[in-house]
Amino acid sequence: MKIIAIGRNYAEHAKELNNPVPSVPVIFMKPDTALLKDNKPFYHPEFSQDVHHEIEIVLKVSKEGKHISEKFAANYFEEIALGIDFTARDIQTKHKEKGLPWELAKAFDGSAPVSNFVPKSQFANMYNISFNLDINGETRQQGNTKDLLFSFERIIAFVSQYITLKKGDLIFTGTPQGVAKVNIGDRLEGFLEGEKLLDFYVK
Numbered sequence: 001m002k003i004i005a006i007g008r009n010y011a012e013h014a015k016e017l018n019n020p021v022p023s024v025p026v027i028f029m030k031p032d033t034a035l036l037k038d039n040k041p042f043y044h045p046e047f048s049q050d051v052h053h054e055i056e057i058v059l060k061v062s063k064e065g066k067h068i069s070e071k072f073a074a075n076y077f078e079e080i081a082l083g084i085d086f087t088a089r090d091i092q093t094k095h096k097e098k099g100l101p102w103e104l105a106k107a108f109d110g111s112a113p114v115s116n117f118v119p120k121s122q123f124a125n126m127y128n129i130s131f132n133l134d135i136n137g138e139t140r141q142q143g144n145t146k147d148l149l150f151s152f153e154r155i156i157a158f159v160s161q162y163i164t165l166k167k168g169d170l171i172f173t174g175t176p177q178g179v180a181k182v183n184i185g186d187r188l189e190g191f192l193e194g195e196k197l198l199d200f201y202v203k
């Protein structure tokens with residue numbers, strides 16, 4: 001199982017970090033050891049003083065495919081979830097300045113909490129799904145899939161030109177604006193169309 005993540009897929013988030021809005025998807029990966037399930041606590045790593053939350057819609061790949069055309073890409077995922085793409089922003093900033101890869105900032109243990117999955121058939125329109133992240137009871141990030149720069153189908157088509165997608169792979173599809181630091185003791189709650197799917201603590 002691999003985790004593929006898309007960076008800068010909501011224009012307002014790209015802008016808040018002073019990044020250009022991309023013309024092709026920005027891709028990075030996390031290993032399976034990043035996965036955190038069942039609302040288990042996230043243990044804040046000691047190597048960073050600025051771990052940011054990024055709430056994202058996560059797709060679960062339902063069958064193997066490569067060179068998938070955008071037209072058929074919707075057949076390659078049946079369920080979606082909420083995830084947090086935890087990012088050591090201090091490390092990422094240093095690596096970006098030097099043109100180095102982002103793995104140390106993005107791929108560390110526990111950096112990918114993922115909720116239970118829900119069938120996509122539950123949603124009338126995949127491009128009008130709202131989601132939000134509350135921290136200690138206060139809404140910090142609010143997004144809607146209508147604001148995606150690259151659609152789920154475009155992401156699947158793009159990634160599968162380079163990397164074979166396998167059943168069970170996860171795709172983090174990017175975060176809306178409002179990313180900020182988490183602190184030990186914080187309670188994170190993630191809602192998909194008002195339904196709470198994520199609820200865990202930073203320890």
Ligand code: MG
Binds near residue numbers: 005054085172175
């Ligand atoms: Mg992200």
